Amino acid sequence: MRNTLFAALIVCMCAGPASADPSRPIVDAHIHYSHDTWEVLPPPEAVAVLRQAGVKKAFVSSSSDDGTQMLYKAAPDLIVPVLRPYRVRGEIGTWVRDPSIVAHVEGRLKVNTYAGIGEFHVFGADADLPVMRRLVEFAKERKIFLHAHSDADAVERIFRQDPAARVLWAHSGFDQPDNVRAMLAKHKMLWADLAYRNDYAPGGRLDATWKQLFIDFSDRFMVGTDTPSPERWYYVVEHANISRKWLAELPADAADNIGFRNAERLAAWALGQ
Numbered sequence: 001m002r003n004t005l006f007a008a009l010i011v012c013m014c015a016g017p018a019s020a021d022p023s024r025p026i027v028d029a030h031i032h033y034s035h036d037t038w039e040v041l042p043p044p045e046a047v048a049v050l051r052q053a054g055v056k057k058a059f060v061s062s063s064s065d066d067g068t069q070m071l072y073k074a075a076p077d078l079i080v081p082v083l084r085p086y087r088v089r090g091e092i093g094t095w096v097r098d099p100s101i102v103a104h105v106e107g108r109l110k111v112n113t114y115a116g117i118g119e120f121h122v123f124g125a126d127a128d129l130p131v132m133r134r135l136v137e138f139a140k141e142r143k144i145f146l147h148a149h150s151d152a153d154a155v156e157r158i159f160r161q162d163p164a165a166r167v168l169w170a171h172s173g174f175d176q177p178d179n180v181r182a183m184l185a186k187h188k189m190l191w192a193d194l195a196y197r198n199d200y201a202p203g204g205r206l207d208a209t210w211k212q213l214f215i216d217f218s219d220r221f222m223v224g225t226d227t228p229s230p231e232r233w234y235y236v237v238e239h240a241n242i243s244r245k246w247l248a249e250l251p252a253d254a255a256d257n258i259g260f261r262n263a264e265r266l267a268a269w270a271l272g273q
């Protein structure tokens with residue numbers, strides 16, 4: 001009798017359309033730990049936030065990269081280091097025309113381990129400028145991915161430079177679902193993170209168009225908080241919980257892929273694991 005009741009309860013809990021699985025691991029594919037954050041949230045506390053969120057791994061890139069290195073040292077099992085090319089945050093708008101970035105990135109790549117280069121910001125024809133071309137070459141040489149905050153045009157240019165590149169498209173380009181679908185269909189080595197947008201799940205429930213897109217391309221999406229400022233770190237735990245909630249609306253396999261497996265696979269490929 002007790003067993004029957006227990007079984008009925010489990011069925012009931014699992015069958016609910018939006019019953020978030022509190023145990024579903026999350027890989028947060030879009031975390032920054034920049035200088036103004038590490039001043040107020042030291043590495044052990046930042047690691048504690050990620051663990052509290054049930055984050056299995058976090059893709060971390062920072063202005064400067066010293067933030068990523070500090071966090072990686074504090075929790076190598078948790079942090080997937082990604083090399084942001086900016087030495088300070090102010091370089092977001094200038095880096096792509098600054099040749100000194102190339103030596104900076106090359107120097108870091110020589111001494112540290114990275115799964116990718118990014119998140120960098122580049123749009124349209126700027127993706128064909130020499131500094132960006134060098135980043136694409138570095139990623140190719142080292143077999144690591146590029147995390148691009150870009151429009152579709154810049155992503156296309158990156159793939160023209162290296163058709164075998166692996167690109168993680170930050171914020172899915174803030175693009176419309178139909179355009180994201182077209183890009184994913186065209187480029188097999190393109191992944192898309194869902195950071196800093198909530199149009200796919202307004203009010204915590206999946207939008208029907210996005211839901212179909214997630215089902216059709218469940219092997220390409222990743223979740224991410226995006227923490228460009230210290231305040232956003234307060235959102236990491238909530239982001240993981242909200243993600244678990246809408247992921248539960250998807251078939252379990254698709255939810256696991258988007259929640260953590262796609263990011264795990266890309267990191268494992270890049271880190272040769």
Ligand SMILES: [Zn+2]
Binds near residue numbers: 032
């Ligand atoms: Zn970002």
